[in-house]
Amino acid sequence: MHPLIVARVTRDPWPDRPTRALCDDRAVTLLTQPPTFTEPRSSALLLLGQGTDLASERGVECSGALPAASDPDLVERARAARAALGERAFVLGHHYQRDEVIDFADVTGDSFKLAREAAARPEAEFILFCGVHFMAESADILTSDAQQVVLPDLAAGCSMADMAAIDQVEDAWDVLVEAGIAEDTVPVTYMNSTAAIKAFTGRHGGTVCTSSNAQVALRWAFDRVGGVDGTGKVLFMPDQHLGRNTAVLQLGIPLDQCVVFDPRKPHGGLTVQQLRDARMILWRGHCSVHGRFSAQNLVDARAAVPDVTVLVHPECKHEVVTGADMVGSTEFIIKALDAAEPGSAWAIGTELNLVRRLAAAHPDKRISYLDDTVCFCSTMNRIDLPHLVWAMESLADGRTVNRIVVDADDAHWARVALDQMLALPGL
Numbered sequence: 523m524h525p526l527i528v529a530r531v532t533r534d535p536w537p538d539r540p541t542r543a544l545c546d547d548r549a550v551t552l553l554t555q556p557p558t559f560t561e562p563r564s565s566a567l568l569l570l571g572q573g574t575d576l577a578s579e580r581g582v583e584c585s586g587a588l589p590a591a592s593d594p595d596l597v598e599r600a601r602a603a604r605a606a607l608g609e610r611a612f613v614l615g616h617h618y619q620r621d622e623v624i625d626f627a628d629v630t631g632d633s634f635k636l637a638r639e640a641a642a643r644p645e646a647e648f649i650l651f652c653g654v655h656f657m658a659e660s661a662d663i664l665t666s667d668a669q670q671v672v673l674p675d676l677a678a679g680c681s682m683a684d685m686a687a688i689d690q691v692e693d694a695w696d697v698l699v700e701a702g703i704a705e706d707t708v709p710v711t712y713m714n715s716t717a718a719i720k721a722f723t724g725r726h727g728g729t730v731c732t733s734s735n736a737q738v739a740l741r742w743a744f745d746r747v748g749g750v751d752g753t754g755k756v757l758f759m760p761d762q763h764l765g766r767n768t769a770v771l772q773l774g775i776p777l778d779q780c781v782v783f784d785p786r787k788p789h790g791g792l793t794v795q796q797l798r799d800a801r802m803i804l805w806r807g808h809c810s811v812h813g814r815f816s817a818q819n820l821v822d823a824r825a826a827v828p829d830v831t832v833l834v835h836p837e838c839k840h841e842v843v844t845g846a847d848m849v850g851s852t853e854f855i856i857k858a859l860d861a862a863e864p865g866s867a868w869a870i871g872t873e874l875n876l877v878r879r880l881a882a883a884h885p886d887k888r889i890s891y892l893d894d895t896v897c898f899c900s901t902m903n904r905i906d907l908p909h910l911v912w913a914m915e916s917l918a919d920g921r922t923v924n925r926i927v928v929d930a931d932d933a934h935w936a937r938v939a940l941d942q943m944l945a946l947p948g949l
């Protein structure tokens with residue numbers, strides 16, 4: 523049997539976590555209706571990013587003419603521009619992108635995979651990054667100076683990454699210094715953070731992590747300050763949920779030794795004693811998509827489909843992850859569904875564009891969305907076909923638009939933190 527399915531049978535979201543952190547064999551309601559994939563209602567957010575209402579575009583304008591979304595020749599224009607660029611360009615598409623964009627991606631993946639794919643294409647003059655800002659920054663850091671990384675819409679940011687600004691993080695570090703614990707603290711930042719935060723992490727001897735390797739990264743960080751069973755600490759940024767879920771469920775750190783540092787409060791809203799007693803200092807950040815899923819969603823999913831397997835991303839809240847049957851990164855979710863038995867039922871807690879594509883790719887499986895309301899990543903959805911066409915046509919005309927450039931010092935130190943991650947075992 524595939525190991526992913528073993529995880530389902532044991533109802534252990536993370537099979538290698540300490541057993542005392544488990545497990546929830548709740549009763550489930552009998553199935554009354556066969557599940558089907560239900561298209562959530564559309565969101566006005568999907569109308570953004572098309573240049574028709576600049577008042578709602580948060581000051582982001584595209585130079586030149588942005589094609590209208592209603593242009594009947596849009597797909598043809600995209601094909602023509604892509605053909606004109608040929609091997610000079612490489613188009614990366616994050617899993618959460620719209621279908622219309624994914625159709626033109628040379629490769630799809632999560633943020634880490636895409637950064638590596640960009641680095642593996644030194645011959646490409648242009649890297650068109652259909653993702654969000656921090657991902658394009660990572661691609662710029664990992665590619666040569668001769669390559670240009672382009673983000674088709676500069677408003678495609680990440681609300682989670684934006685929750686940790688560099689001046690806030692530097693102030694927070696000063697608080698740790700004042701509390702006398704900075705020397706025993708290693709910073710670990712999630713891939714979903716700005717280049718400035720990655721650089722801060724590199725300067726202070728820490729590492730970047732992804733949702734796939736957070737356990738290894740945290741263990742490495744604790745080992746630098748006396749080990750998981752010692753007294754050293756990790757400052758984890760910016761996603762409190764990934765940090766908490768990994769520390770508690772995979773490393774066995776007690777929940778009450780995880781504290782949340784709120785940058786909007788004096789001293790993070792924590793006393794010196796709370797900081798000294800903590801093992802995990804979690805930045806108060808979260809993903810606006812994965813943070814929406816609730817424990818009630820799990821109850822509802824199981825009430826509707828008793829044999830459903832609930833599979834969620836580790837950016838979800840702790841109670842959602844502990845109540846799920848399986849948890850894993852975007853790539854893990856994709857592989858789990860590839861390996862699933864025909865006829866099996868799944869409720870997936872991650873971004874909707876991906877879940878829709880997975881449902882379409884696996885018509886023999888019953889795949890539903892864990893939430894009953896729309897849950898696209900609104901910033902990812904800023905990248906649409908008009909912006910991609912505009913970017914590609916501009917490049918083909920000899921104009922580089924929306925280039926993402928990380929300043930040299932930040933790029934150096936962010937690279938140190940990224941290289942540290944690449945040196946972790948198991949990557």
Ligand code: SF4
Binds near residue numbers: 714810812
């Ligand atoms: S899904 Fe969440 S973490 Fe990913 S880009 Fe959107 S807001 Fe950021």
